[in-house]
Amino acid sequence: MKILKIASIPGDGIGREVVPAAIKVLEAIADVHGGLKFEFVEYPWSCEYYLEHGAMMPEDGLERLKEFDGIFLGAVGNPKIVPDHISLWGLLIKIRREFEQTINLRPAKMMNGIRSPLANPKDFDLIVIRENSEGEYSTVGGTIYQGEDEIAIQNAVFSRKATERAMRYAFDLASKRRSRVTSATKSNGIVYSMPFWDNVFKDVSKDYPDIQTDSQHIDALAAFFVTQPERFDVIVASNLFGDILTDIGAAVMGSIGIAPAANINVNGKYPSMFEPVHGSAPDIVGKGIANPIGQIWTAKMMLDHLGEEELGHQLLDVVEGVTGDGILTPDLGVRNTTKEVTEEIIHRLQAL
Structure with a gap:
């Protein structure tokens, strides 16, 4: 059994909605694989954490993260309560710089069913x-x-x-x-x-x-x-x-909500970090309509990086099957919810 230990940082805004959705997808694909298991540890580091503690992460935050195979980040930022230069440099960019994540990858492609x-x-x-x-x-x-x-x-x-x-x-x-x-x-x-x-x-x-x-x-x-x-x-x-x-x-x-990203450490000293491009999207928080595909495609990139490229390809194929059938969130012109899109992806993974 291959065990991958992943630090989960949902962060701010819709990160708290799409990260749990993507984790359910990763757990589903691990069940399909049979020889793979994820162990997630969630950290509540966010702008709200900053208001309570005066920092975006604790002093030993990086020491904690060093022990993981990967870092799965949702979103950072809530400028209404914490200025962006504090939130970003205190968490996202701090991790990028101190973990020597010197390469950022961002793909873009035509997705089935997305106009x-x-x-x-x-x-x-x-x-x-x-x-x-x-x-x-x-x-x-x-x-x-x-x-x-x-x-x-x-x-x-x-x-x-x-x-x-x-x-x-x-x-x-x-x-x-x-x-x-x-x-x-x-x-x-x-x-x-x-x-x-x-x-x-x-x-x-x-x-x-x-x-x-x-x-x-x-x-x-x-x-x-x-x-x-x-x-x-x-x-x-x-x-x-x-x-x-x-x-x-x-x-x-077609939407920034489907765009993934990876921050890669190339020397193997520290874990790499995976995050969608869309940010915290405070205007739609709590409405249940955040597009989970950016976070799920980010999960695919994490699978690729951790040596599970075949599973990564399977996951993206399933996602494109779902989008190709028109099961989409409102940012893509349809009215499906975050939950509905996620559950359909999981259902099709379980049917593999």
Whole structure:
């Protein structure tokens, strides 16, 4: 019996609704497998936890998380009670940085039964590899002066080590897909970091002669995500550019509620963390209509990472069977509830 120990952090808002739903799905697929078991430990770290304790997680929070095979996160954020820069940097980004989760993966594809807002999406299937540890989201900078003289300085940090690591991850992934890597750049406007990025991309590409490459300026690339998403396979991007592109990818799929993400530790020292893209969605909390597919697809990515790729493929196939039959939540134009979508997925898993 293979036992996977998973730390569950439902977090804020609809995270508390979709994480339990996805856990039920994972337990169902483990039952189908027969030789797999999940052991979940839930942690209540959230904005409400912050109000009570003055921190988003306890001092020994990371020490607790180190012992798990994976971290299954729902959502972080409730700006009405805790500013976003406190909640995110106190939990989500703290885990990413201190657990060296240097790669962020976010796929986007045409899903059966889900209507893209694009007139002719042409069955696109792409994945963005986002450098997840530095770039434009560094903490180097500061402010000086007050009033009309106030100045803010934010330094983007690009190291060859982190840049090359993200690019090699992208090339290795492309070798298992359709053998094409696109680099997101802006070297015609950002005069130091982006030419550096381009040069590292050229150097790395020499080690992968069988992979097709191209480089696109981020503004044009964002447009192509809308007009020609089918042309892309694997895209590698800096922290900021990858963040923007993946929300566009979620949008062209039809709803940000179905978009998954994975924060990968590549050296094996710490667990990786898996989270949907949609955030806490405070406007629909408690209505029972949150789309569970983003969290469930995130569970599929966790299965893949933990060596259960066959189960991951089975799970996504079942999800697409459900969506293909029109069983969808209101963000996708139908009136099924979170519970109804989840139960249908579980029912079909049990029938395998």
